[in-house]
Amino acid sequence: MSPYGVDQRHHILSVLVENKAGVLARVAGLFARRGYNIFSLAVAPSGDDRLSRITIVVDVESAPLEQIVKQLDKLIPVVQITELDPAESRERELLLATVAVGPEERGQVIQLVGVFEGKIVDVGTERLTVMVAGAPGKLDDFEDLVRPYGFVELQRTGRVALPRLDRQAYPHDRTHQTEKAG
Amino acid sequence: MSQPELTGAQALIKSLEMQRVEVMFGLPGGAILPVYDPIIDSSIRHILVRHEQGAGHMAEGYAHVTGRPGVAMVTSGPGATNIVTPLADAYMDSVPLVVVTGQVATTSIGTDAFQESDITGITMGVTKHNWLVTDAADIPRVVAEAFHVATTGRPGPVLIDLPKDVANATMEWYWPGPSDLDLPGYHPVTEGDPVLVRRAAELLLAAERPVIYAGGGILKARACEALLELVERTGIPVVTTLMARGSVPDSHPLCLGMPGMHGNYTAVTAMQRSDLLVALGSRFDDRVTGKVGTFAPEAKIIHVDIDPAEHHKVRRADIAIAGDCRLVIEELLSALDALGLPACPGSGRAGTPGVPAAPGAAGVVRRPGATPMDASPGAEPVPGSPAAAFPRERLDPWRAQLAEWQERFPLGYIGQAGEGGLKPQYVLETLRDATPDDTIVASGVGQHQMFASQWWRFEHPYTWVNSGGLGTMGFGVPAAIGAKVGRPDRMVWAIDGDGCFQMTAQELVTASSERIPVKIAILNNAYLGMVRQWQEMFYEERYSEVYLSPDLPDYVGWAESMGCVGLRVTAPEEVGPAIDKANAVDDRPVVIDFRTDAAEKVYPMVAAGASNDDIVVDPALGQGGR
Ligand SMILES: Cc1ncc(C[n+]2csc(CCOP(=O)(O)OP(=O)(O)O)c2C)c(N)n1
Ligand SMILES: [Mg+2]
Secondary structure, three states: OOOOOOOOOEEEEEEEEEOOOOHHHHHHHHHHHOOOEEEEEEEEEOOOOOEEEEEEEEEOOOOOHHHHHHHHHHOOOEEEEEEEOHHHEEEEEEEEEEEOOOHHHHHHHHHHHHHOOOEEEEEOOOOEEEEEEEOHHHHHHHHHHHHHHOEEEEEEOOOEEEEOOOOOOOOOOOOEEEOOOO | OOOOEEEHHHHHHHHHHHOOOOEEEEEOOHHHHHHHHHHOOOOOEEEEOOOHHHHHHHHHHHHHHHOOOEEEEEOOOHHHHHOHHHHHHHHHOOOOEEEEEEEOOOOOOOOOOOOOOOHHHHOHHHOOEEEEOOOHHHHHHHHHHHHHHHHOOOOOEEEEEEEHHHHHOEEEOOOOOHHHOOOOOOOOOOOOOHHHHHHHHHHHHHOOOEEEEEOHHHHHOOOHHHHHHHHHHHOOOEEEOHHHOOOOOOOOOOEEEOOOOOOOHHHHHHHHHOOEEEEEOOOOOHHHHOOHHHOOOOOEEEEEEOOHHHOOOOOOOOEEEEOOHHHHHHHHHHHHHHHOOOOOOOOOOOOOOOOOOOOOOOOEEEOOOOOOOOOOOOOOOOOOOHHHHOOHHHHHHHHHHHHHHHHHOOOEEEOOOOOOOEOHHHHHHHHHHHOOOOOEEEEOOOHHHHHHHHHOOOOOOOOEEOOOOOOOOOOHHHHHHHHHHHOOOOOEEEEEEHHHHHHHOOHHHHHHHOOOOOEEEEEEOOEOHHHHHHHHHHOOOOOOOOEOOOOOOOHHHHHHHOOOEEEEEOOHHHHHHHHHHHHHOOOOOEEEEEEEOOOOOOOOEOOOOOOHHHOEOOHHHOOOOO
16 A cells, blocks of 8 residues: 555545435446446535535556546436546545453553544443544554554544645646546 | 416426427336326327337437437336337437326335336436426426426436326416526536637548547437538548438438448448548447547547537547537638638539349349549639648548549348348348439348448438447337328338238237338348348357248238238249339238348448457458458
8 A cells, every 4th residue: 555545556536426326336336347346435415405526446457547548428317527646645534443452451442542643432341442533554554553463443534525725826727637538 | 367277297298299209119018107187288289108118219210310309108117118219218318208107106116016117217327317297286397497408408218207196186287487496406518619610621631531429419400411511521431320320311422321330341441541630520439439548549520419428438539529419510611711621512422323233133233323533523722822732632641542442342142042042141132223212211230230221222311220339129110100100291101121020010919000111121031131141140140039030920911901002022023013013002001021041141241349449341252351
């Protein structure tokens, strides 16, 4: 894993779609039938209740990014596609995990959660459920550090992302938006 | 004043009328019952098919020849799944179709109700878009959206799934205006980027071995006239793919005919050796390119397509222009004007009608029809203009090369001898010459399809109705019926295989009862011939499950039982008279069972996955099997 939490062969597509029944199936079906690999996928309402946002991390080795974007673009309910280069965007993800730790080791895990600015969500006699939000790479590190204690359950949401803001005097847009065509 | 209350079913039929639908093809059943009632009072002609696959292919045939969307209506469950093949076929060949399926009531969806199937889910990958209507008030808007999506941009099939309770519900009638369509993500491109068009025009002027690679998009965009103007003005030769046959007349001196796996030597090799390929509405299909890595290695590529996803999909283009082929070609012509290559006076629509070899004359028969390439057709550049740097004579060596290939490697076959099976090519040549120039020809899929595309002389656009991308056996008969419904003024022949015929022949019952006088030529070689050919060539003549039978079924008896005239032809001298007899019938369908030679193979051939450089012409023609 690279410092960005994804290999460079991954790209992030932030896709605005019509908020209608079956749209996720259309998107997922397209990836399946054309043999494009999805690394992660997150769907959520957008600011506009006619639209939802799907954040897809794609494996650009399975197909050229350009083909993936153009085929996606042909789906009628897809309204806008924004390509985010991992190096040029801010990505966040949420991790929720139940760790098998009894009273003796509990403190060590709680300490790690503190370092990663996470939260303890639930405490049982032999288990602890924790939450960490952050850059995907940080979550990978957290996972590696906690794994030795034993995960009972581990869930990650898949990432959401926004373009990195420009700090230069002459702003230039480094994301690429695909206007709907075809 | 308030609008009348209609049922959803009435609103659907009224919406189809608003779209000026004149005919639809279908077959009723439980879930679509409510919609069949208002059909009785509608101006729309409904043609009752015998199998829903037939309805879909008829709608395709209708769309191919009229340019208008074909409409089909079927019930839920098995009715809907039966029309999946035509949807997939239309999706591959960009045919505008609107298919309406009945669905179980919304309250039953998801319960495995009788005749429930998730047809919107099933057809997601084979439609341009589909809709499940859940509110009767949405019907007019959805119908308007469906026709808009099917017919604009890259055309394609769409499906509207209508649950029975929605068809029975009432709604207040309205008809949406263009701004009422709810398609925020659909904005098809039309015009090309002028900067790219200008650069493309410059490449056209400078190229020394250019070829125009015209595909089905030319016909979809109704760009044939513009294309002819481009060909004649630039003097650039053109190949017409299987989907584009007829877009430029075969008799035109600059028309090289069909490229691809069974294309002619000159068309295939011209592309291979070209320095500029101008792909217009074509998509670098594997049947055209052969092995992609060795396809046209020296060619720069200009790729015009209305679907930007086709650009760089198979072959990276040097100039990729997203836009409607007709508009982009017209823009190219204006750019050529500006560069100093004006329109040329007079057009090259010249033809030499071919005469097939008389029966009994053995020896090699060459495909007639193509006028030999003129030394230097094309417009003269304006002196002093940018175009003047590239005189039209620069193309002379290239055209001489093409003419030499045409001379050395024409399409040919060993002529019809007095005995033995009929040569399929001989049957086709006789049929071609006995029918009007503007006859519409539909075909199935197999050897007969390739022979038809090779040996017919297409002189007019929209005269070739064919399943290219999906290669659907059984397409021919229903597609011919749909074509005849769309163009009752034209003679319509289906050239079919015996295998294909057996897949959809029952639609001739539809044709007889609806008085749709199509004509069917079965090239009956008693085999799944194309598969046999591959087994002969690539599986050491180990024939596995390809033998049918010449006389089971009895095609003549079958035809007659379906209300058609049935004829059988076994001898060469009967071919012409039987065709004349068939051409004289115009009150019912005719089927001719031509007993053809099973050993005849389709040549030239580029083996699957091989390079186009390794094209094999008919070894029997004695040209060293190049
Ligand atoms: C529905 C379908 N099934 C199978 C095939 C594979 N296939 C391609 S050509 C062919 C043989 C067609 O036989 P026939 O109609 O007799 O035509 P011929 O090749 O003999 O001219 C077959 C089986 C196909 N294209 N479509
Ligand atoms: Mg056959």
